[in-house]
Amino acid sequence: MDPPGRRAERPRHRHLRSRRRAGIPLLPGPGDGVGAAARGSPVSADVDLLVGDGQWLTHADPAGGARALRLSDGPSGLRRERADGSTIPATCFPPAATLAASWDPDLLEEVGVALGEEAHRLGVDVLLAPGVNLKRTPLCGRNFEYLSEDPLLAGVLGAAYVRGVQSIGVAASVKHFAANNQEHRRHSVSAEVDERSLRELYLSAFEWIVAEASPWTLMCAYNRLNGVHASQHHWLLTRVLREEWGYDGLVVSDWGAVHDPAAAVRAGLDLQMPGDAAAPPLLRAALADRSLPEAAVAQAADRVRRLAQRCGPERPTTGIEDVAPAHDQLARRAAAAGTVLLANDGTLPLTLPARSRLVVIGRQASRPVIQGSGSAEVVPTAVSTLQESLRLALPDVRVEFAPGYDWEELVEGRRVPRDPDSPAAQRLRAQALALASGADAVVVCLGHPHGIESEGYDRLDLDLPADQDRLVAELVLGAAPVVAGLTTGAPLVLGEWRHQLAALLLPGFGGQAGGAALADVLLGVSEPGGRLAETWPLRLTDSPAAPTYPGERGTVRYGEGVFVGYRWYDALEREVAYPFGHGLGYTTTALTGIEAVVVDPARAVVEVRIGVRNTGERPGGCVVQVYTGEDDPVLPRPPRELRAFARVRLEPGEQREVTVELDGRAWAFWDVVGAAWQRTPGRFTIAAGLSSRDLPLSTTVTLPADPAQPRFVDEDTLAERLQGR
Known part of the structure; x- marks a missing residue:
């Protein structure tokens, strides 16, 4: 219940x-x-x-x-301009990519309320x-x-x-x-989409x-x-x-x-x-x-x-000073909720006795990149850093810092890679490795400088800077457990060293309170609440758009059709680095049973009930994800598609039943000839789990035909689409 x-x-x-x-x-x-x-x-x-x-x-x-x-930008905070063109400071919340990793509609609504309040106070x-x-x-x-x-x-x-x-x-x-x-040629490119x-x-x-x-x-x-x-x-x-x-x-x-x-x-x-x-x-x-x-x-x-x-009537500009402290705390909570724990051998959360040594490495820890660039960029009311947040939270622990690398140069928004074998890069790396020697734990913060992810142009690749890649590859060879944190708003391709880390965190762009939020997650004050809202591929060439991006002669053909994101990787059974929906917590969760009942056959309404239990020793949460797929589709369809989800928080040993309702759209495809949503009669599989690749429970339902019979045209299979590229 x-x-x-x-x-x-x-x-x-x-x-x-x-x-x-x-x-x-x-x-x-x-x-x-x-x-x-x-x-x-x-x-x-x-x-x-x-x-x-x-x-x-x-x-x-x-x-x-x-x-x-x-009117005013923007998605993660107000960019209200003064008459002289300068920008009034406002709370810089985590951007959409980080918020989405929370899979928490209530949190998104709460952030929306806060943004509305600041807009109201700034006359927007x-x-x-x-x-x-x-x-x-x-x-x-x-x-x-x-x-x-x-x-x-x-x-x-x-x-x-x-x-x-x-x-x-x-x-x-x-x-x-x-x-x-x-963003490439965004003002003129034609997206050719069926x-x-x-x-x-x-x-x-x-x-x-x-x-x-x-x-x-x-x-x-x-x-x-x-x-x-x-x-x-x-x-x-x-x-x-x-x-x-x-x-x-x-x-x-x-x-x-x-x-x-x-x-x-x-x-x-x-x-x-x-x-x-x-x-x-x-x-x-x-x-x-x-x-x-x-x-x-x-x-x-x-x-x-x-x-x-x-x-409504025009409102006076009163400023946000009275709400800024509360909104900073909300930004901190939101950043923790969107932090994804990609891997953990049990090192996290950190437990450090008095007089132990915690070494923090990386420019991101002292001069964090809190957001992407472009019209969404916010002048924050304050900025927390991981380095200072850990020192404040651990007064009895020796928190030591080394930059480890320097930022790359930016030329017209494009990075000029620093040679990892240059004398400057070798010196910074040697200093970091020496400091890490004998440490009780090492936290290394990785990511690109401000301006790489931006409105107006696309990234050139998914690689980390070469000097950072070399740094972490050498750090994992030491005796101390190494925890890596990735500051990015989109996937990166990581080296083999990812398998040698004690833990890997994706805080993403954390907004103005991201440093404090990451410290909370590292120390177990907050749960890493995030689950991936997008697939992380092993290689750029594995992605569905790779064969046709960025287009040619002013057009880009969406040749992958309905196979985008996990739909593509699952249809091809292609290995990925981290699947859609993936994320770990500080407790363990088991799904204990699934039941599906057709409550309205005419409208194909199905109620799905899933049992979930906290099998660990800490309170914690998970995101129960429900996917559906047609067993014998008449048109090429993804093997599974997300149709519902629910965040659940449980005490140790607690069990609960989660109920979601799916209606006719959960089973339907767009019938181009009939110009309507249609479904064909037959059997559908309903799968439940904790990611698109972790679906331990499944059941089936058999649904009747739509009252309006589909008049679809046969489409190319995925294999035929691939051959035609």
Whole structure:
């Protein structure tokens, strides 16, 4: 039986059945009495509302009841600019990649509330977040801003984030719609994606968030989708988003993403940002020659007014000093919750007696990289370091530090590798190795300097800097147990030394409190709560996008189809370094049984119950993951897909039953010919476990046919797709 009050253990994974409005009353929509006709003003007067006023503001319409609104980055903290262009400090929370590793919707909602509170206090009406694009390639420079390679996980967590932000009266802006999965040539590249892959993967997280959180705004992408710029893609912005999903919010462009203002408005764009003096005359000319319908302008302007009504009256800028300490503690808790323990021989958590020696190595421990680069970059209110946090937490232990390596040089955002055999690199390495000799434990912090992972360009490879690779390879040859921590927002390819470590942690980008949070995890004050939200491959060439990234002649073909992330590796039975969903805790967990009951055959609703028990000696948590797969699919389908998950925290020896509900979408594929979600009758396997590769429990259900018979077209198998690349 589920205990009362534990929402995360009985999640609402009912595939778009509800239209939850996050407690926000619905206001009149376009055409419901707030339009130009109701105000008695001509449609041409609406044009100014469709284009921003400068970099961050919208135009006001006092006659129409709309004040000017302020928009601001970003996903992990406010980037509110002053008049002189400087940035007001704000809490720098862990970015989306780290938050997603928590697999905790309640935490994402709590962080969203905090971001909304800071936006409210800094006079920001629209927070340009969250980013929910799928992680198609591990090279994407902006992956640290995105949640997952899996659309369900991205959708559930993104919806929670949106609900938190908007509960304060601040609009969230879900981005980047759609198929913005690389930074390379992002302004012009055309993502060539078949409709089934779009529906099942690249649009799915957006669809979930629209249905479950009703975001007040949604941001279109820079790239082209199948040849058409996202900002003027009628099928995407009108047919799918508004007509099929029923979206009633505002669509805003990414900054500078509009190429043809009139075409964008015709397609369904409401607000072009930033301000552009050339746009209003072009829109008025299009109205005059009737190439732009008046109704399209009126609808877009009404949506801008409606957003202003939702955001409420202008609020004074009061500053965040009163909430900053609490938000710093939340950032610390969130960073620990997103820290993934990839391997552990029992060394962690560290237990160090008085007068023992703990050696900390690495620039990341003293000058941490807390976030990625680009528009998401935050000026933090404070920054903790692992070096100082350990010294404060262990007053009776000798905590000693050596840099071990120096940062690489950056030239136009690209790294210039330092030669590991250079005199400077050898000297730093020798100092670190000498200090580690005779230590009771060694913690080495690894990762790239600030600027390698960034908006605007992609990474060149998945390698650690050569001098860091050499350093840790020599450290593990010593007598002291070595614990490594990886500061990164995306996967790395690690050397064979990873198998010789005492423990391997992935704190990722930890935000401003990441140093203190990592100390908490190392010492057992906090549990390493993270589970991987993306697969870590053994080699870059193993990844699904490797054969077609970054594209050629202005296009990139998504030739892998629906086989992205773990779906790809599992279909090919390809070995990975660390699988999707993987992560260890400081206790052990056993899944003790699984039962699936078809509670509504007509709608294919299935209730799944899983027993889980803490078999260790410490309190701790795990993430129970539920996957489904069709036993004899009529179309090429992944062998298993995540359909539900639940975080569970248990006392030693405690056992609990976790219940999740799956509905028809859990078994369905997109039927391109029938233009609908369909399922074929037959047997499906339901598997439960602790990662996509650790699924000890399974059962089957047999489901009837859909009332509407599918009219699908045979597709290439995965093998045929591979041959055709």
